[in-house]
Amino acid sequence: MALTESTMVNIGTPAxxxxxxxxxxxxxxxxDDVKGSKGTLVYFICNHCPYVIHTIEELVDVANDYEERxxxxxxISSNDVEKYPVDSPDNMEAFALNNLFTFPYLYDETQEVARAYDAACTPDIYLFDGQGKLYYRGRLDDSRPRSGKPVTGTDLRAALDDLLAGKPSPEKQYPSAGCGIKWKE
Structure with a gap:
């Protein structure tokens, strides 16, 4: 699985x-069904990617920690389930339950949503402000599988704290990296 970095969509882009x-x-x-009053996290993930598996606990913790705020x-999973049946909706439900998701896990069968967001990898992380404008896109932190660095969520948590404090979007944002989305041919 080749390492793919996220596309750094322009800050301010509408969700x-x-x-x-x-x-x-x-x-x-x-x-509108999933947005928060102060902002919204949109994660493009899948069930089998080692980068998602490496970070899933922290991705869930971040969502839970900021929900009350x-x-x-x-x-959202957009992978081609014909070629990657482990990413099927039934397996998505099991993955969400096993990882204690408190937020929806949506299936993008046509891959139109991933294309609309310009999502490229899993995990691909987007944070929109309360008006639905892109505030942060990038990595959770600098940990990667087998890197020896702990998963902390430092980068995403800092962006969330800045958003909630009314600060401008962080100037330096690093792309997320993981498995490329498995596009249909």
Whole structure:
């Protein structure tokens, strides 16, 4: 699996809307259904990527820690399930339950949502402000599988704290990195 970095979409870009099925509830959800009053985290992840597996506990912890402070969260999987059946909706539900998700895990079957967000890898992390404008896009922290560095969520947590404090978007943002999204041919 080749390491792929996220596309650094322009700060201020509006959050693309979506209408996707939540693999846990079966409900169709859109951006307004998942957004928080002060901001929204959008994670592009999948079930099998070693980079996601390495960070999933902290991704969930970050979402939980900031939920009470007005930050909504959602995870989306856009991988081709024909070639990667481990990423199927049934397996997504099991993955979410096993990892104690408290936020929806949506299936992007057509991959249109990943394209609208310009998502490139898993995990690919976006933080939008309360008006739905991109505030942060990039990495959770500098830990990678087998790097020996602990997963701390430092970069994302700092961006969330800055957003909640009313500070401008962080000037220096590093791309996330992980497995490339498994596009359909």
């Amino acid at each position: 693309p809307d979506f209408n996707l099925t939540d693999t846990m509830s079966g409900a169709k959800l859109n951006y 007005g930050i909504g969260a959602v995870a």
